[in-house]
Amino acid sequence: MGRSYAHAWFVAPAILLMIVILIAPVVVAATLSFTDYNLGSPDFEWVGWKNYESLTKYSSYKKMFTASLAYVLIVVPVSVALGLGTALMIASLRFGGELYKTVFFLPVMATLLAMAIVWEFTLDPIVGVVNHTLRSGCDIGWLHSLLTSSWLGADPANSWYGHGCIEDFPLWIGDKNYALGTIAFIGIWQAFGFNMVLYLAGLTGVPRELYNAAAMDGADSAWERFKLVTWPLLGPTHVFVVTITSIRSFQVFDTVEALTRGGPSKSTYVMVYAMFEKGIRQNLVGIGSAITIVFLAFVLALTITQVYFVNRRVHYT
Amino acid sequence: MAGVLIRSIRKSFGAVKVLKGVSLDVLDGEFLTLVGPSGCGKTTLLRIVAGLEQQDSGSISIDGDIVDDLRPSRRDLAMVFQSYALYPHLTVAENISVPLRMRRLSTFHRLPLIGWLVPGRSQKDRQILEDVQSVAETLNIGHLLDRKPGQLSGGQKQRVAVGRAMVRHPAAFLMDEPLSNLDAELRVQMRAEFAELHRRLGATFIYVTHDQAEAMTMSDRIAVMMEGNLLQIGAPSEVYQNPQDRRVAEFVGSPKINIFPGEVDNSGRLSCLGVALARRLERPAAGGFSIGLRPEHLGLRPKNSSGCFAGRLVYSEYLGSDVYLHVELNNGAMRILARAQPFEAEGAAVGDEVWIGREPGKAMAFGEDGQRLPLISNQTSEQVA
């Protein structure tokens, strides 16, 4: 195609946009992370590693890393396990599988922010359906004794449920012991259907003949066949699902911004929210940029791990 | 080693009757091939024998014991699959050792990590490794033991699949089109290897293929199946020379047999496209019937020979050792295929009029229902060449 310059016209807009929109901001963030820049003032000073030192020094940033990591460490394993579990069950059903698939995929489609607001109402300590239901269980004798283990002779007040009946149930997003767990629950509720669909796709890629071979070879129980065939054959799917869920949960923002604003006492102060609050609302661009760079490093590390696994460990063909 | 008895097996998938009552005795140590066009039910039958599929009725017994209620792994059979079905995440050695590990190691032994602490584990592992190595040596795949299936060629995968079947010395081997994923050259080579393997192991082989040439070259006996029925079982030569059904005659043999409508005159003499035959029907046929003539029993004859099919040569297929002549009869209403030696065919050019003659006594007659009709010599003394 030496005589034609068509390719130049074809790739130039994309190259330009990639540079301006994706690569330049990384450079800008890296640069600003060494300054005390803020929007509105014309001057700024180089501050060296000060912003990064702040990230390690102040307790609010320690809480930020803790909250982000805890969120990821709850959401990833649970939503991956739920995704795999439901996919396995749905794939083995004789009827009704499509229906469950549709239902479990609904949260993936729905606007997360909107659903976060609905969850907020649902978990409202006073008029919320969840606490209302929990409270109404306290008055049903047998249910109360079952849930508090008092039928085994335990003191009802010592159990979580019994305690709740006396002191009222948690405020959920308003309680620093429950807030992160509640946000994580919404994250799982939203994400596991996506993982389920990826696993269902992965399952269709497992050749039927391998199950036959396993049956001939003596893998008699469902568990043996799962161990010998299903689990290992899903290798590439595992890597993909875990990576994408990790990257997505690192980016959690909507639920935190709408429900807790990082609180109570910074228990849900996740990285993207911190980036937003410091860098954009408080105009502390330097520290916000430092968080951006650390965040990018996390995402990069996750992706590189994924590429490593895809190439080394689970590449069968 | 054991024989396999198959008794009136029926199987339907929904409304489709796949097997319509098949009975078959596989003798101890024989190489039996189930052959037939795709969809004839042969693979389903094999899978029922294996226990991977449940029959609707009928029963299977192996070595005298009825196995209908046994799981596949308890039937003491090994299977080689069309796609090889190797575990892609395991090495060749691990693949071959799976059936042994499943059988010889208890659930505790197979627990991850902890399993190593259970007494007897390492000794059993050593025994398994030895067995795997000896099988690998037999199949010439000893150097591949550390590879993963993804790194193997088709032929090597094939051997690993056979190794996994061999390693536990099953009562019988079941093979489901094991050569169909190989290229033509390797397929021919593997046929010889399978036949050789069968001789060396002396085990019962039940082999499924749609390729009649594969069936003919390897088997002690072949069982021809069509539309869920077993049509004929016998030695390859027997099935070829003496097919009991028109569909068998058409399926076995390459190139395909010529089939023409047969005619019979008032005196009971047979003819076919106006050419009289040397024999007559033992009993008069109820309806119409047809005559089968194999290409190798037909040949070029001199111009204007009598008792020949006269037609126009439309295509001549030169194969080196033989030439197959495609001849149009009755102005294109029929086609006949005849074999000739290359030197005989030299004179015949496409478009020429040629005369095709028969070797006497080779024609076969089939009734309207496809059943073979016995022929007897004409009482009259005049013999048609």
Add this chain to the structure above:
Amino acid sequence: MTKRTNWLGEFMKHTILLLGAVVVVLPFYLMLSFSLKSPAEIQSISGGFLGSQALMTDRRCIKEGRPTEECKMRPIVYNYYAAFSEAPLLRYLLNGVIVTASIFLIQVLVALPCAYALAKLRFWGRDVVFGMVIFCLLIPVHAIALPLYIMLAKAGLTNTYAALVIPWTISVFGIFLMRQFFKTVPDDLLDAARMDGMSEFSIVWRVMLPTAVPALLAFGIFSVVAHWNDYYWPRVVITGDRDLMTPPLGLRVFRSDLDGNEYGPMMAATTVIVAPLVVAFLLAQRRFIEGITLTGFK
């Protein structure tokens, strides 16, 4: 292996899945139900799904000094009427359509020719460009929101449609996806088009575009769902100006404006915003699942 159906196992699986389905559906159910019921019924958690639909009085209407009879209405009417009157909901929806459509169109306009060049043309530097695409795949746009915001602010573009659209105009994922797809288009087809006298430009738009419709459809669903539902980026670049707000952002503002217990209108607005995609999904499930899981494309 065909097993005789294990009915106990089947029953257990259905039980577990049904329980899961209840939890998954719960917020959708409550959202719809609250959008139909009167405040009193919501507060006391009564009235079932539909509520009694007893006539209620609109306090704002009374405040406006209109006669009481005119201000009586069914809760369902009240909720949805309030949702559309208290917040510029239609404006939000319109903004959502404008933004998602512009993003998708520009993405295709940029990505398609580039993907074609990377897949089918040989030129100096092609591998470098493709390497750049792969590198950019590693950068999540949400992560670089801060520098992007500063750049847009410096350019005076915050609080404009442009700010909502610009960061998403380049979809490296789209380029990657389309390139993989174009790789499967036979070269013969292109050579035939060239023999027929087509320029490279007309090949892109008249040969490649039509062959890529299925892939584009999946990518379109992926893109539209992502940007309709996106809250973070609009939250960053739109401050205050309601006329530019996208549905999720508008909903968020509506939520903070509410005086506490106006759950009905709130849930009505939520329903209106969530409904378009959910309904589209229910109508074309297979396509949607395909589109959303595109990120699983290798």
